[in-house]
Amino acid sequence: MPKLNQPAAVFLDRDGTINPDEFGYIDNPDKYYLYPYAPDAVKLLKSLGYYVFLVTNQGGVARGYITLEQMHSVLNKAKSLMEADGAAFDKIYYSPYYHAGVVEPYNIPHEDRKPGLGMFRKALQDFHFRPELSWMIGDRYSDIEFGKKAGMKSILLRSGNGEKEFIHDMQRWEFKPDFVVKDLMVATRLIASLSG
Numbered sequence: 663m664p665k666l667n668q669p670a671a672v673f674l675d676r677d678g679t680i681n682p683d684e685f686g687y688i689d690n691p692d693k694y695y696l697y698p699y700a701p702d703a704v705k706l707l708k709s710l711g712y713y714v715f716l717v718t719n720q721g722g723v724a725r726g727y728i729t730l731e732q733m734h735s736v737l738n739k740a741k742s743l744m745e746a747d748g749a750a751f752d753k754i755y756y757s758p759y760y761h762a763g764v765v766e767p768y769n770i771p772h773e774d775r776k777p778g779l780g781m782f783r784k785a786l787q788d789f790h791f792r793p794e795l796s797w798m799i800g801d802r803y804s805d806i807e808f809g810k811k812a813g814m815k816s817i818l819l820r821s822g823n824g825e826k827e828f829i830h831d832m833q834r835w836e837f838k839p840d841f842v843v844k845d846l847m848v849a850t851r852l853i854a855s856l857s858g
Contacts, residue, residue, distance in 0.1 A: 666711035675800030678822015687722030691739035701747035724763025777807035
């Protein structure tokens, strides 16, 4: 499979994208598991030459539903499950902020919270890729807006919260996804077909 000629990235949301979004804010890594296809999807993207970043809003920290330590333990579980299956993120970026939260110092508006571009700017500074060749994949409008504002192509997944957003909300969105697909594996195969 041909590799990219220039550096590009794929940004992945977490809940509803690489794992089911069924527990709300996950406070215990023992509850956390990946979609079965998630490691293969990440491996495919890496084989094409993409950087792969996890970008996740974790406003439950600001809301007081989970601690920063619990959030880190779940993110570490995601990382270890990927690596156990031969896959790896280039970096994980997270935002514990939510403006209406109750836990300081995270209860403020912050550019790191999608659709703000703080996590994108950090990744761009860390890895120096071409946004116009890059992708954002997620199951919520905030993911699509994040991708579009960053100058990337975007894919809405119908896994997680995406089916509801697709059926009930998408016609009202200012920013529309480039594609709407079933799940992350379908999205990565689509990217592969367009990258060749």
